[in-house]
Amino acid sequence: MSPLAAVLAVVGLVAVTTVVGLVWKARTGRVTTRGRDDAEVVTPADVGADGSFGEKATLLQFSTEFCAYCPATRRLLGxxxxxxxxxxxxxxxxxxxxxxxxxxxxxxTPTTLLLDGRGAVRARIGGAPRPAELEASLAEILNTPGDDRVAA
Structure with a gap:
């Protein structure tokens, strides 16, 4: 391989890697919404949770012991x-x-699922949530009629 071809290959690899990194960074922490009709329903038993989910909404955080952003996310969501x-x-x-x-x-990790009162996944956040987007998505879930759990 000629020196010029080698330099072009390295420059091309750096350019592609930079673009992929910028796209990943732009998507991290963003809320991805889902439709109400086709949403997966999650129960506390599905995730091994001891307690119950929220009456109106649940912020379901997936974390690991070695996650650097999980403690800050835990404080934000809590x-x-x-x-x-x-x-x-x-x-x-x-x-x-x-x-x-x-x-x-x-x-x-962290990955956060926003569940409505039925336990349906209404939004997903990969990475540390952006507070303004998180609050706006939660407000949308809380203001959607028909999402409250039906009393037994």
Whole structure:
């Protein structure tokens, strides 16, 4: 291979890697919404949670022991749940439950699922959530009629 071809190959590789990195960074922490009709319904038993989900919404966080952004995400989600009536924060540690990572297609931690009152997945956030987007998505879920759980 000629020196010029080698230099062009390296420059091309750096350019492609840079573009992939910029796209990944732009998507990390963004809320991806899902439709109400085709949403998967999650129960506390599905994730091994001891308690129950929120009456109006649940912030379901998947984390691991060695995740650098998980403690800050835990504080953000926990604080939001504490100040919002009917909303619970549930943190699931995937360190010893890799089958849950596969089932919920968790490719990075933290990953957060926003569940409505029925437990349906309404939004997903890969990486540390962006607070403004998180709050806007939660407000949308809380203001959607018909999402409250039906009393038995």
């Amino acid at each position: 604080g939001l749940a504490d100040r919002t009536e009917g909303v619970e924060h549930v943190d699931v540690d995937l360190t010893h439950s890799p089958e849950l990572a596969q089932r919920f297609n968790v490719l990075q």
